[in-house]
Amino acid sequence: MEAATQEALKKLFESKLNKAMRLYLDTCAHCGLCVEACHVYQAMPETKYTPVGRAEVVRKLFKRYFKMQGKIAPWLGEVIELDDKSVNMAYEAAFSCTGCRRCVTVCPFGIDTQQVMNIAKLLLIGAEKQPQILAMLSDMSIAKGETWKETANDYIAALNNLAPEVEALAPTPPGRPAIPIDVENANVLYVGLSGKHSIVPAAAILNAASENWTISHFEAVNFAAWLGDGEKQRLIAKRIIMEAERLKVKEVAVVECGTATRVLKFMTGSHPFRIVSIVELIARYIEQGRIKVKPGTISGTLTYHDPCQLGRNGGVMEEPRYIIGKLTDKFVELTPNKEANWCCGGGGGLISLGEHEFRMKTGKVKVDQMRASKADTICTACENCHTQLTELNEHYGLGMKVESLTNLVAHALTGFGA
Amino acid sequence: MSDYTVAKTLDCKGLACPMPIVRLSQEIAKIKVGEVIEMFTTDPGSLADVPSWAKSTGNAVLENKQESGVIHFFVKRQK
Ligand code: SF4
Ligand code: SF4
Numbered sequence: 001m002e003a004a005t006q007e008a009l010k011k012l013f014e015s016k017l018n019k020a021m022r023l024y025l026d027t028c029a030h031c032g033l034c035v036e037a038c039h040v041y042q043a044m045p046e047t048k049y050t051p052v053g054r055a056e057v058v059r060k061l062f063k064r065y066f067k068m069q070g071k072i073a074p075w076l077g078e079v080i081e082l083d084d085k086s087v088n089m090a091y092e093a094a095f096s097c098t099g100c101r102r103c104v105t106v107c108p109f110g111i112d113t114q115q116v117m118n119i120a121k122l123l124l125i126g127a128e129k130q131p132q133i134l135a136m137l138s139d140m141s142i143a144k145g146e147t148w149k150e151t152a153n154d155y156i157a158a159l160n161n162l163a164p165e166v167e168a169l170a171p172t173p174p175g176r177p178a179i180p181i182d183v184e185n186a187n188v189l190y191v192g193l194s195g196k197h198s199i200v201p202a203a204a205i206l207n208a209a210s211e212n213w214t215i216s217h218f219e220a221v222n223f224a225a226w227l228g229d230g231e232k233q234r235l236i237a238k239r240i241i242m243e244a245e246r247l248k249v250k251e252v253a254v255v256e257c258g259t260a261t262r263v264l265k266f267m268t269g270s271h272p273f274r275i276v277s278i279v280e281l282i283a284r285y286i287e288q289g290r291i292k293v294k295p296g297t298i299s300g301t302l303t304y305h306d307p308c309q310l311g312r313n314g315g316v317m318e319e320p321r322y323i324i325g326k327l328t329d330k331f332v333e334l335t336p337n338k339e340a341n342w343c344c345g346g347g348g349g350l351i352s353l354g355e356h357e358f359r360m361k362t363g364k365v366k367v368d369q370m371r372a373s374k375a376d377t378i379c380t381a382c383e384n385c386h387t388q389l390t391e392l393n394e395h396y397g398l399g400m401k402v403e404s405l406t407n408l409v410a411h412a413l414t415g416f417g418a
Numbered sequence: 419m420s421d422y423t424v425a426k427t428l429d430c431k432g433l434a435c436p437m438p439i440v441r442l443s444q445e446i447a448k449i450k451v452g453e454v455i456e457m458f459t460t461d462p463g464s465l466a467d468v469p470s471w472a473k474s475t476g477n478a479v480l481e482n483k484q485e486s487g488v489i490h491f492f493v494k495r496q497k
Contacts, residue, residue, distance in 0.1 A: 136443055136475065137436055144470035151466040154482060158462035161487055193435040194463025219463050221435055257435075352436055387434045 001083045005127060009082050010065055012126045016119045017066065024111045025062045028052060034103040034113070039343045040096055043364040051103035051113040054093040058119045061086060087127045090120035094228070095131065096358070098347035100308035105339060121228025130227060134349050137223035138232045145239040148217045155217065156181055162196055162203070169204035169410045179203050182247070183214035188281070189249040189273075191216040191240055191260070193383060198255045201410030202278055208413045209290040216243055220260035221383070226349025237268050244273050253281045256406055258309025258347070258382040265314065277310060279381045282409055283319035286326055292415035293326050298408060300376030301330045305366070305389060306341040307382030320381055320405055327412055334369045342366050344380075346388025356391070363392045370398055379403040422480060422492050425453035431460045431488065438464055439471050446477065446495050454480065457491040464489055 017025075034051040035041055047053040057080070064070040064079035080086045099114040124130045148155075163178035172178045179199065180186070188211055192198040199215065206213045218239045224232035241264075244252050252275045254261040261277045268275075285291040304324060310316045317338045324331050334341065345363035370378055370392070378393075378400050380386055390402045428445050430438035438459050446455050457468070465482060468491050472479045480492040 133440060133443070136471075137439060139474040140439060140467060140471040143474040144466050147470050147473060148466055151469050154465040154484075155462055158465050158484060158489060161484065162462065192463075194438070194461040194467050195433070195435055196460055196462060197432075198435070199462060217466065219435070219467070223436070351434075352440060354440075383435050 001087070001127070006082050009123050009126045012122050013061065013065065013119060016122060020112075021115065021119070023109070024055070024116055025059050027109045028055065028059065028111055029109070031108065033106050033108065034111075037103045037106045039100070039102070039345060039365045040098075040362045043362045048092065049096060051097075051107075054097055055111065055113055055116045057086065057089045057093045058116050082123075087123060087129055090123050091129060093117065094120035094124065095348065095350070095353070098308070098343050098345060098350060099226075100343035100347055101313050102308070102340070102343060105312065118228045125227070125229055130229075131349070131353055133353055134223050134227040135229075137352060138227055138229060138236065141219070141221075141223060141236045141239075142232060144218065145235065152217060159199070159215065162200055165196070165200045166203045166207065169201065170208035170413050171416050172207050173210050178207065180214050181217070183212070185248050186212050186214040187250045188213040189216055189244050189247060189252045190214070190255070190278070191218065191220040191252060191264075192255045193219045193221060193257065197404070197407070198383065201404070201407045202255065204410045204413060205282060205285070205291060205406065208416065209285045211290075214247060214249065216240060218243065220255050220257050220264070222260055222263045223349065223352065225259050225263050226352070233263060233267070237263055240264060241268055241271065244271065249273055251276060251281075253278045256381040256383055256386070256404055258307035258314065258384065261316075262309045262314050277314070277316050277319075277381070278406055279310070279316055279319050279323070282406065283322050286323060291413060293409055293412040294414040295327055295329065295412075297412040298328050298330075298377055301332050301374065302328050302377045302379060303332050303334050303370070303373045303375035304337075304405070305334060305344060305378055305380040305385055306338055307380055307385045308341070308343050308347055310381055311341060312339045316381075323405060323409060324379075327408055332373050332375050334373050342369060344385045344388040344392070346384045351384050351387050359388060360392065360395045363388060367392050367396045367398065370400060375400065377401040377403055379405045379408055381405045422454045422456075424456045424492070425449040426455045428455060428457040430464075431458055433459075439467055442468070442471065442493065443475070446493065449495050451495050451497065454492055454494050457493060459489045459491070460487060461489070464491070468493065
């Protein structure tokens with residue numbers, strides 16, 4: 001590695017050294033409590049796949065360049081040099097971690113491995129060793145923030161083509177399109193994904209609630225959050241924030257995507273509108289009697305997978321259970337669940353990166369949970385988790401049905417008209 | 419229109435996020451510069467995604483068509 005690159009990486013590293021980060025890097029007691037909490041280690045019991053083992057890569061660089069002993073006597077050990085080898089180690093540490101933060105809940109010091117891995121990711125960006133797929137997807141989203149007006153008519157035409165599918169689930173309130181767009185002063189701006197499966201069921205629910213809503217021109221997902229590129233993450237989220245400001249909406253409801261929800265809700269500052277997950281909105285509609293769902297549309301037993309970014313890291317855990325309680329009385333929990341739920345192994349951008357073999361291996365602990373539940377159907381509220389659970393279900397021959405919670409609700413809507 | 423010699427056909431109908439763009443970027447790398455790939459999706463969002471992806475990667479969307487819920491793209495590899 002060239003000296004100039006090394007210097008640039010040191011500066012990037014330093015830019016992340018706030019008080020909390022210094023604490024994470026200084027205080028690890030190497031007690032090992034986090035080790036068993038990681039689903040990756042559970043499936044592949046190697047030191048490099050433990051939370052503390054991952055963080056050590058960053059910690060040893062920290063000691064080498066930002067602590068007195070490392071600066072003056074690096075030969076005393078416990079340090080590594082910033083070079084191609086350590087950058088490769090940073091890659092393996094960061095992109096074998098899904099950022100599920102299960103380890104944080106057991107660490108006596110609350111050391112946040114996901115945050116520590118963000119330093120590793122920043123070093124990868126600085127060394128131009130970041131995953132190209134995530135960089136490409138981030139750049140696409142940013143470019144869309146500039147070009148969306150040019151393609152808006154095509155997008156609107158495609159949305160209009162979905163009207164029959166939306167209306168097969170719930171009638172459209174009179175005088176409105178099935179999927180409204182660019183509605184100023186709407187109550188709700190719904191931000192979906194690119195696929196129609198992320199649009200049709202939500203549109204039916206919003207219409208069933210007679211909501212004054214409007215759909216976003218943008219996809220909610222934030223690829224730069226997985227890439228670890230703070231500036232790109234900000235630009236991607238900003239497209240949606242600006243749209244909400246432009247339309248003067250009261251609330252932004254985010255599609256079933258844990259990372260998108262977490263970024264928009266907690267990492268974009270304060271706004272004159274609320275930001276919620278679609279799951280929270282659905283729970284509210286049911287509670288207020290604005291939508292009705294008929295129980296019994298799901299055959300057999302149903303379980304729920306808490307997406308890490310929505311549940312443990314986003315606090316949305318009771319709402320899905322409240323909704324499920326209205327859909328079926330045959331609900332069984334995965335064990336453990338809620339804050340302690342195991343990551344499915346699909347987070348951290350691993351779905352976008354492919355990584356099928358690694359994901360199937362590290363999803364083993366989730367598979368054990370699914371099997372033990374004996375449920376016929378598993379539902380979740382995150383596109384990534386849904387994809388991972390679907391692939392695990394096939395790979396391990398579990399024979400379960402994998403569903404999205406929003407989709408289950410949309411297919412149970414009832415009580416329209418007279 | 420759409421009188422292109424297609425070097426590769428890509429079916430991305432019904433794929434989950436973000437597979438249509440991931441597949442497109444992987445498959446376009448397998449054709450020669452100047453050749454055309456056609457892609458089928460069912461994602462409304464792809465109508466903005468594919469052009470913005472093309473812009474940021476230096477490729478060109480020649481045409482898109484929508485027929486009974488299926489979106490049909492012709493994309494030329496330029497780089
Ligand atoms: S955040 Fe999750 S994947 Fe990463 S080290 Fe902690 S438990 Fe393992
Ligand atoms: S639980 Fe916390 S203090 Fe203990 S080894 Fe893991 S990160 Fe370090």
